[in-house]
Amino acid sequence: xxxxxxxxxxxxxxxxxxxxxxxxxxxxxxxxxxxxxxxxxxxxxxxxxxxxxxxxxxxxxxxxxxxxxxxxxxxxxxxxxxxxxxxxxxxxxxxxxxxxxxxxxxxxxxxxxxxxxxxxxxxxxxxxxxxxxxxxxxxxxxxxxxxxxxxxxxxxxxxxxxxxxxxxxxxxxxxxxxxxxxxxxxxxxxxxxxxxxxxxxxxxxxxxxxxxxxxxxxxxxxxxxxxxxxxxxxxxxxxxxxxxxxxxxxxxxxxxxxxxxxxxxxxxxxxxxxxxxxxxxxxxxxxxxxxxxxxxxxxxxxxxxxxxxxxxxxxxxxxxxxxxxxxxxxxxxxxxxxxxxxxxxxxxxxxxxxxxxxxxxxxxxx
Amino acid sequence: xxxxxxxxxxxxxxxxxxxxxxxxxxxxxxxxxxxxxxxxxxxxxxxxxxxxxxxxxxxxxxxxxxxxxxxxxxxxxxxxxxxxxxxxxxxxxxxxxxxxxxxxxxxxxxxxxxxxxxxxxxxxxxxxxxxxxxxxxxxxxxxxxxxxxxxxxxxxxxxxxxxxxxxxxxxxxxxxxxxxxxxxxxxxxxxxxxxxxxxxxxxxxxxxxxxxxxxxxxxxxxxxxxxxxxxxxxxxxxxxxxxxxxxxxxxxxxxxxxxxxxxxxxxxxxxxxxxxxxxxxxxxxxxxxxxxxxxxxxxxxxxxxxxxxxxxxxxxx
Numbered sequence: 001x002x003x004x005x006x007x008x009x010x011x012x013x014x015x016x017x018x019x020x021x022x023x024x025x026x027x028x029x030x031x032x033x034x035x036x037x038x039x040x041x042x043x044x045x046x047x048x049x050x051x052x053x054x055x056x057x058x059x060x061x062x063x064x065x066x067x068x069x070x071x072x073x074x075x076x077x078x079x080x081x082x083x084x085x086x087x088x089x090x091x092x093x094x095x096x097x098x099x100x101x102x103x104x105x106x107x108x109x110x111x112x113x114x115x116x117x118x119x120x121x122x123x124x125x126x127x128x129x130x131x132x133x134x135x136x137x138x139x140x141x142x143x144x145x146x147x148x149x150x151x152x153x154x155x156x157x158x159x160x161x162x163x164x165x166x167x168x169x170x171x172x173x174x175x176x177x178x179x180x181x182x183x184x185x186x187x188x189x190x191x192x193x194x195x196x197x198x199x200x201x202x203x204x205x206x207x208x209x210x211x212x213x214x215x216x217x218x219x220x221x222x223x224x225x226x227x228x229x230x231x232x233x234x235x236x237x238x239x240x241x242x243x244x245x246x247x248x249x250x251x252x253x254x255x256x257x258x259x260x261x262x263x264x265x266x267x268x269x270x271x272x273x274x275x276x277x278x279x280x281x282x283x284x285x286x287x288x289x290x291x292x293x294x295x296x297x298x299x300x301x302x303x304x305x306x307x308x309x310x311x312x313x314x315x316x317x318x319x320x321x322x323x324x325x326x327x328x329x330x331x332x333x334x335x336x337x338x339x340x341x342x343x344x345x346x347x348x349x350x351x352x353x354x355x356x357x358x359x360x361x362x363x364x365x366x
Numbered sequence: 367x368x369x370x371x372x373x374x375x376x377x378x379x380x381x382x383x384x385x386x387x388x389x390x391x392x393x394x395x396x397x398x399x400x401x402x403x404x405x406x407x408x409x410x411x412x413x414x415x416x417x418x419x420x421x422x423x424x425x426x427x428x429x430x431x432x433x434x435x436x437x438x439x440x441x442x443x444x445x446x447x448x449x450x451x452x453x454x455x456x457x458x459x460x461x462x463x464x465x466x467x468x469x470x471x472x473x474x475x476x477x478x479x480x481x482x483x484x485x486x487x488x489x490x491x492x493x494x495x496x497x498x499x500x501x502x503x504x505x506x507x508x509x510x511x512x513x514x515x516x517x518x519x520x521x522x523x524x525x526x527x528x529x530x531x532x533x534x535x536x537x538x539x540x541x542x543x544x545x546x547x548x549x550x551x552x553x554x555x556x557x558x559x560x561x562x563x564x565x566x567x568x569x570x571x572x573x574x575x576x577x578x579x580x581x582x583x584x585x586x587x588x589x590x591x592x593x594x595x596x597x598x599x600x601x602x603x604x605x606x607x608x609x610x611x612x613x614x615x616x617x618x619x620x621x622x623x624x625x626x627x628x629x630x631x632x633x634x635x636x637x638x639x640x641x642x643x644x645x646x647x648x649x650x651x652x653x654x655x656x657x658x659x660x661x662x663x664x665x666x667x668x669x670x671x672x673x674x675x676x677x678x679x680x681x682x683x
Binding site (some may be wrong): 016017018019038047048049106107110111161194195197198199202203205209249250251252254258280281285286287290291293294295296298299302303305306309310332333334335336337 | 379382455479480483495518547551552553575577581582603611612616619622627635637647665666
């Protein structure tokens, strides 16, 4: 997969955990399908309730149809992260005995534990596959939860590092280049010593496991490299759009800010939209006592306090947003019993409408 | 040495308020305890340090928390933690190496020379298992050897603001995997010591936080199972950010409210029943069958750390 063969436009939905990224991705996907785009949403381990709302009962590694509209449609790919990496090895290494040798290698087991990158890798690999299938106008990636929201771009590279022979082979090899001059002799001997100390520290058993793992994993390495290059090119493309999802609360907004800055540091385009999810109405009720009556004092007061926090926060966001996102949109809360296709579609349309007011040309194809 | 440093491990899904709880717990411990307390944020954003009022909240070295007697805080990162870990292992390896006999300043120079080597440095980046072991190794070291700066007083409590679910499990699993891979030697011994500390029910407490929502509760449950498999102490569940429940009043005139607020009323009325059902379902499949502590949602316009720490002190300690 390379940049040339990816036809679809990429929409990245980014944000820290618990802000409703997956619902927003689904809502956006529904609205896009209603606009006539052939759309797919890719997500990992979604909430049961959301999957049910979209009529999807089980996780599957194949795209499932959620909605068919006149010209467009929405498909969803709900990935199960559990078997991702094992599958990759089995797919790339056709010889079963060899694949098992890697899977049973003790170091490989540590790699599997250590890599938060596995889920991210899986979604990125699937994403590239769908983007180059020619079946979709738009791919919406609901980015996987991780320490850093942009890990999904880095994950193939991280995985690659483990299988990268350029570093590890030098480390493992015993031959040093023959030193020529006096100074390079000195340099070479400290270098050899440093390596020796470190190898002794790791022990012989560890070194032989490492050598075995590397000797067998070339095909995995190649697949990872392809994915790494593909995703890097795609996220930086002119037509790629990114949405930062957040909540009207202090820390989620701080994280959205940091994420917006990180996007710029990754040489991607500035985030297109900061989407503040689950907002209370923008003004207080004309008669707050009605709220007290309906909910009791304690609960009503809590909402009013929350409203105050929200107004203060949104005001300060508006002051500095231009440094990390091109526009701001707010979505209102809705009750869980209304979590269904109609509600999600309505939310998605609201989102698109607010977005288009800020940015008239969102789409690659009209 | 007969130290009784208590280790408190705080984890849970991202966004449930781990850092806020860790900071509140430190404040509560400080009010109750006669010894110094260290908060360690592992690979965190520096948030719990910021919550305790530390301006310089990205620093690796322990800093005294202003206006809180006896509380110190640090944020540990892979690179410097690895340097310390390597140094420690060289010093430990009495039979395996000659480095243990070097003076500490010479040993530090050896460590720097080795780690500055390009090949070694690239290798440390990619080598499986070393980073988690170094991070937990630092926590272990603070518990077993660490002293309050400029003193000879050991920490009374170490509070570890751990990463969220998957990454927390990874830290412990990788360290366990190192034990299995190495079988002997200093890396093996160190990893074994780390795991025996975090498994020691007399010294280690494990807190898993959740909010009363579907995914955080599910993750809290899965997390408790994974950590049980690793033989960590039984988790204490903390339910965080419980909002006040609506008192349904069928006589109220919500039709006179603006449309948006009428919807908010509906949401609030429904939320109570839903949260109750989710929490009951969670508790039904768990041992222990109740939360150790339930904490209210406090809008940030109030001093939430103050309130939360007094609740921790009252009900947890």
